[in-house]
């Protein structure tokens with residue numbers, strides 16, 4: 001992303017999560033703050049025309065995936081909190097709303113929102129504009145994954161490395177260099193035993209069929225035009241191997257089949273995810 005401009009994709013994916021609230025029944029990801037966080041003008045426009053993103057046949061697949069990855073992260077988080085996790089680190093938080101609807105009593109789960117400084121400043125302005133108050137259980141951590149280590153940023157913000165921690169990292173790995181992705185995953189692997197991460201990633205173009213490849217190219221072109229080109233992709237087998245080598249004892253790769261079975265079974269509207277991205281769950 002450009003150093004001086006907040007992430008445009010953060011707004012775009014938040015808009016689609018908001019559209020999911022209006023269009024899809026049942027909802028896969030129920031987010032009562034999703035419409036407010038996109039800003040008053042965007043929320044009014046979306047309410048007037050919830051189908052504004054339906055210009056291409058790919059749109060429902062993308063909306064489904066965005067809903068599913070957030071749902072998966074928060075399902076895993078809920079399991080972890082039941083087991084005593086008390087820190088939740090949201091990496092590349094964008095307009096994620098968990099901190100503003102944290103269902104746990106104060107003091108149970110502290111949220112650290114880590115993001116590029118420019119995007120984080122923009123989000124804080126947005127929260128203020130739409131009147132969403134900052135909860136006591138939230139700390140903002142400005143970090144550029146390409147130039148700063150997550151460890152430094154978190155420690156300076158009061159993260160306790162001795163506590164078991166849950167991390168989510170949604171919609172970010174494809175925008176970073178492979179070195180930056182691996183450095184962050186190694187840091188998470190070194191977190192206290194019992195810590196876990198949910199993140200999504202794009203499949204390597206070399207693994208795609210010609211039809212998938214043309215959808216991939218169309219999306220990649222849009223992102224490059226928005227100034228946030230995709231850079232890093234993975235082979236699920238190799239990524240699983242690398243995560244195990246880093247020290248994750250449990251590694252669960254979720255491709256479209258697993259995600260559709262888990263979250264989109266028996267729907268009347270046929271909503272389901274496409275096949276370009278996977279969601280990984282890894283536990284130490």
Ligand SMILES: C[S@@+](CC[C@H](N)C(=O)[O-])C[C@H]1O[C@@H](n2cnc3c(N)ncnc32)[C@H](O)[C@@H]1O
Pocket residue numbers: 001007009010013014091092093094095096114115116117119143144145146169170171172175176
């Ligand atoms: C597509 S948005 C996803 C936001 C959020 N996770 C979500 O799912 O709504 C990508 C996020 O990655 C962040 N990001 C991109 N490059 C980054 C970098 N070098 N350091 C820190 N954050 C970065 C952006 O600021 C943005 O918040």
